[in-house]
Amino acid sequence: DAGVIQSPRHEVTEMGQEVTLRCKPISGHDYLFWYRQTMMRGLELLIYFNNNVPIDDSGMPEDRFSAKMPNASFSTLKIQPSEPRDSAVYFCASSPGTRYQETQYFGPGTRLLVL
Amino acid sequence: AQTVTQSQPEMSVQEAETVTLSCTYDTSESDYYLFWYKQPPSRQMILVIRQEAYKQQNATENRFSVNFQKAAKSFSLKISDSQLGDAAMYFCAYTTQGAQKLVFGQGTRLTINP
Numbered sequence: 269d270a271g272v273i274q275s276p277r278h279e280v281t282e283m284g285q286e287v288t289l290r291c292k293p294i295s296g297h298d299y300l301f302w303y304r305q306t307m308m309r310g311l312e313l314l315i316y317f318n319n320n321v322p323i324d325d326s327g328m329p330e331d332r333f334s335a336k337m338p339n340a341s342f343s344t345l346k347i348q349p350s351e352p353r354d355s356a357v358y359f360c361a362s363s364p365g366t367r368y369q370e371t372q373y374f375g376p377g378t379r380l381l382v383l
Numbered sequence: 384a385q386t387v388t389q390s391q392p393e394m395s396v397q398e399a400e401t402v403t404l405s406c407t408y409d410t411s412e413s414d415y416y417l418f419w420y421k422q423p424p425s426r427q428m429i430l431v432i433r434q435e436a437y438k439q440q441n442a443t444e445n446r447f448s449v450n451f452q453k454a455a456k457s458f459s460l461k462i463s464d465s466q467l468g469d470a471a472m473y474f475c476a477y478t479t480q481g482a483q484k485l486v487f488g489q490g491t492r493l494t495i496n497p
Contacts, residue, residue, distance in 0.1 A: 299483060301484070301485075303485075310487055310488075310489050310490065311474065311485075311487040312487075313484045313485065316483060316484060318483070323483065324483070324484065357426055359428060361428075365483075371418070371430055371433055372430075372485060373430070374420075374427065374428035374429075376425070376426070376427050377426050377427070377428075379426070
């Protein structure tokens with residue numbers, strides 16, 4: 269398996285622009301997670317899905333952030349409008365999800381810089 | 384609230400030596416899972432080792448082993464025969480059954496001296 273795939277790997281944009289990050293989870297995994305990593309706040313969960321349904325979005329910073337999972341093999345995280353404080357590395361992760369918590373496998377991340 | 388604390392922002396070790404990274408956590412749950420992830424300069428998050436709280440036996444993966452002290456809520460990582468490729472940020476993380484989210488510590492930057 270190719271692992272979790274994220275695109276783009278790097279994104280530089282200007283304040284006010286819309287940014288869309290993409291993720292393809294490992295085939296057969298029922299759970300998909302979006303994390304953000306910054307120097308100030310470390311790694312924090314933004315939202316996660318189970319079988320394409322958003323379960324917990326309490327980590328989404330504000331209404332400018334939205335996430336979707338239209339099918340089992342694709343998810344997007346959108347920021348509109350973007351702000352400089354959104355600059356971070358955004359990780360997507362997936363896990364098989366069974367009765368007990370399974371290991372989460374991370375993608376390579378998208379490094380976002382908002383100027 | 385669930386918290387994970389890594390008290391060592393930075394550690395260094397000579398190549399081929401052994402190093403131990405510390406981690407403590409706070410939870411009222413009885414069933415949970417603990418992980419160590421490695422993040423090299425590429426920024427890829429790589430699972431190193433995991434431990435189920437209900438298992439008393441410490442997990443081991445080749446040169447990596449843990450010292451899990453449930454009563455003390457401590458979960459340290461021991462790296463034996465350190466190699467240059469072990470240089471990275473190491474994150475301790477925690478999750479409970481049903482919570483489905485990882486709570487990470489702030490990380491420990493490990494440097495390997497040749």
